[in-house]
Structures are given as C-alpha cells and as structure tokens.
Amino acid sequence: MPFKKRRIKKSPNKNTERSQRNQESEPSLSQLFPGVGRLTLDLRYLGRQGEILEDEHVEYNPQDEVFLLVSCPGGCNDGQTNLEAKIGAMISQHQTTSEGRAKCAQQLFSSADICGCELVCRIQVDYAPS
Ligand SMILES: [Zn+2]
Numbered sequence: 281m282p283f284k285k286r287r288i289k290k291s292p293n294k295n296t297e298r299s300q301r302n303q304e305s306e307p308s309l310s311q312l313f314p315g316v317g318r319l320t321l322d323l324r325y326l327g328r329q330g331e332i333l334e335d336e337h338v339e340y341n342p343q344d345e346v347f348l349l350v351s352c353p354g355g356c357n358d359g360q361t362n363l364e365a366k367i368g369a370m371i372s373q374h375q376t377t378s379e380g381r382a383k384c385a386q387q388l389f390s391s392a393d394i395c396g397c398e399l400v401c402r403i404q405v406d407y408a409p410s
Pocket of ligand 1: 352353354355356357359384385386395396397
C-alpha cells in the first residue's frame with residue numbers, strides 16, 4: 281500500500297478551537313436542571329474602579345441551550361466563572377433568587393497584578409409547576 285502524503289493541517293488558533301468545542305451542543309435548561317421553568321441571570325462585570333464593563337440580562341426557557349460559563353471582560357483574557365454549581369445548589373435548596381459576587385483572580389498578562397474585575401450576578405429560578 282503506497283504511503284500517502286498527508287496534508288499538513290494548519291494549527292488551529294484559539295478561535296477555531298473554541299468553535300470546535302462549541303460544535304458539541306450545550307445542554308438545554310430542562311436537561312441540566314429538570315423542573316425549572318425559567319432561569320433568569322443578571323450579570324454585571326465591574327472594573328477595578330467600579331466602572332461597569334459589561335451588563336447582561338439573560339433568560340432561559342426549558343428548551344433553550346444554557347451557557348453558564350461567564351467570561352471576564354477584563355484584561356486577564358481567560359478569567360471565567362462557572363455558575364452551574366451555584367445554580368445547582370440553589371435548586372437543591374429550592375431557592376428562587378440568589379445574589380453573588382466573585383472577583384476575578386486571574387493574573388494579568390505581563391504583570392504581577394491580578395485582574396480584579398468583579399462579577400455581580402443575580403440569579404432567579406422559576407420552577408415549573410409540577
Ligand atoms: Zn479577569
């Protein structure tokens with residue numbers, strides 16, 4: 281069997297890696313958290329001086345794919361907060377609202393400082409009538 285020359289694949293850059301990962305579809309709200317009729321997230325990122333960097337309001341219905349990994353808009357480039365565990369804990373205690381703050385502790389590029397952006401989130405869970 282003749283040996284075929286393989287084409288050298290271009291090394292994927294960060295973006296294509298990310299989009300490849302996204303080809304696997306995210307779970308829907310009903311798959312991730314059965315019994316939840318609606319999930320509402322108010323996400324706000326504050327900069328180090330308290331300025332608003334990002335302000336987002338998201339609502340998920342049971343059939344919607346949910347994205348619970350929130351990316352930090354600060355200078356760190358890769359800070360992420362995963363809200364899934366927090367929402368799971370709320371649901372196990374049958375809570376409807378929760379507020380939380382989390383500071384990004386990623387180290388900034390070419391600096392010893394940490395990012396310091398703060399995520400302020402308000403989570404509301406509406407349970408589906410059973
Ligand atoms: Zn950050």
